[in-house]
Amino acid sequence: MDVKALIDESIVARKNAYVPYSKFSVGAALLAKDGTVYHGCNIENSAFSMTNCAERTAFFKAVSDGVHTFAALAVIGDTEGPISPCGACRQVMAEFCDGAMPVYLTNLKGDVFETTVAELLPGAFSKEDLNFANKQ
Ligand SMILES: O=c1ccn([C@H]2C[C@H](O)[C@@H](CO)O2)c(=O)[nH]1
Numbered sequence: 001m002d003v004k005a006l007i008d009e010s011i012v013a014r015k016n017a018y019v020p021y022s023k024f025s026v027g028a029a030l031l032a033k034d035g036t037v038y039h040g041c042n043i044e045n046s047a048f049s050m051t052n053c054a055e056r057t058a059f060f061k062a063v064s065d066g067v068h069t070f071a072a073l074a075v076i077g078d079t080e081g082p083i084s085p086c087g088a089c090r091q092v093m094a095e096f097c098d099g100a101m102p103v104y105l106t107n108l109k110g111d112v113f114e115t116t117v118a119e120l121l122p123g124a125f126s127k128e129d130l131n132f133a134n135k136q
């Protein structure tokens with residue numbers, strides 16, 4: 001699947017955003033290595049901190065279906081420049097993706113910033129850190 005098609009899928013995903021509080025809709029399209037595209041939207045809550053971002057929604061849908069290997073991610077919002085994922089979502093990307101996996105950060109104006117999971121969260125906490133702790 002090419003980049004434009006994946007970004008188009010993120011636009012579709014954004015349509016289901018549940019954003020009565022922020023009115024800020026975000027869409028994510030997560031391409032699994034088997035070719036399946038998982039859509040994610042942000043899902044807000046009157047208890048604001050319960051909100052789930054679009055990116056994590058997409059990952060959690062895939063992982064809950066038993067899918068753990070991913071090829072690319074596109075994220076879109078109505079931002080001035082390309083959207084910037086929050087820290088929690090960057091940590092979830094680091095858990096499930098190779099550092100070199102491409103991430104396409106976009107907006108409704110058509111700006112596209114191509115980055116990688118490792119660039120988005122240098123020094124991510126990882127399972128290797130846990131192994132170190134368990135050996136003490
Ligand atoms: O990359 C981002 C940034 C923000 N949001 C959501 C969370 C909240 O619903 C709204 C405002 O922060 O946008 C995402 O889903 N992804």
Ligand SMILES: [Zn+2]
Pocket residue numbers: 053054055056085086087088089090
């Ligand atoms: Zn987030």
